Amino acid sequence: GRINTDESGSSHSVDKEPFRYVLQLADEERKERIERQRKESKWHQFVEGNLILKMGLIDKRKGLFARRRQFLLTEGPHLYYVDPENMVLKGEIPWSPQLRVEAKNFKTYFVHTPNRTYYLIDPEGNAQEWCRAIEEMFRYTYQSSNHRQ
């Protein structure tokens, strides 16, 4: 399928294919996609050469306020977030075997990590889709025997 790597508004804009499928790309296809991402995506500069598997605008709440950030779920895995107005990488949610996601409702979900619970709001209401993708990445990374070395 075609990849819309430059689309910033949609939370499932990398592709419409099942997320599980992109986790298991053949090396050749993977390289092609990274090459296309390098050429076409304005988000490529933030992801340390990793293939972006899912991305979208998410409001990340801290205290009373939320900041709108472009979230980039990549191979690695990584979950980077970028200030889309100033195009600055603001941080990343750390992956570990303790990471856990929790969908609260259509818009709100939590990513629990050992030192912090990230309070995330998907304005498009696709919180469950994000949770599924993160869970699948979790299983692929920590629970499957055939992952990439």
Ligand code: 4IP
């Ligand atoms: C900030 O609040 C932003 O929410 C930061 O998010 C957040 O850092 C800060 O938390 C928080 O104090 P204000 O912008 O209203 O000051 P971002 O980095 O996306 O801009 P992180 O990255 O950690 O969520 P602290 O506790 O990390 O400083």
